[in-house]
Amino acid sequence: MRFDKYWVLQVKAPFFVTKKQIDxxxxxxxxxxxxxxxxxxxxILPESEVEILKQKAKAYIPQRVEYFAKKYWFKYEKIRITCARTRWGSCSSRKTLSFSYRLMQYRDECIDYVIIHELCHLRQMNHSQKFWSEVRAIMPEYKKWEKELKWVKENIL
Ligand SMILES: [Zn+2]
Known part of the structure; x- marks a missing residue:
């Protein structure tokens, strides 16, 4: 079992339980x-961990957005990295794309899904069928990653 330095595993047992039994x-x-x-x-992310994730997000997300924007002809104004807890991303009418640094805790496909989702809002400012078909055209298996993030939201955050 591996724990990092911030965490302690505490075991409570009645006095008659031996160390061996606990092991x-x-x-x-x-x-x-x-x-x-x-x-x-x-x-509960320790402060230092938050900093690392923020740095990672700043280094990773903008270039990934740029990659998809170039490939699929999306035009956005700017990118913001936010601290939002359950809102992975958003897209404003001014074409600013926002992404939570917390996304960096999840797998690349989940991050790509959120990026694609927000990019598609540049064309469709809603969740209409048309919007979802744009998402699907870029990422056919998007439902899998959408589901995974939803699970995280419901069970972890
Ligand atoms: Zn949306």
């Missing part, structure tokens, strides 16, 4: 503990 219990439940550790980590 066996921990061994048996490693997967479960790691899963909940992952969830806890994402809920």
């Amino acid at each position: 066996i219990f921990l061994d048996k439940n490693t997967a479960w503990i790691e899963k909940y550790h992952e969830i806890a980590k994402q809920k």
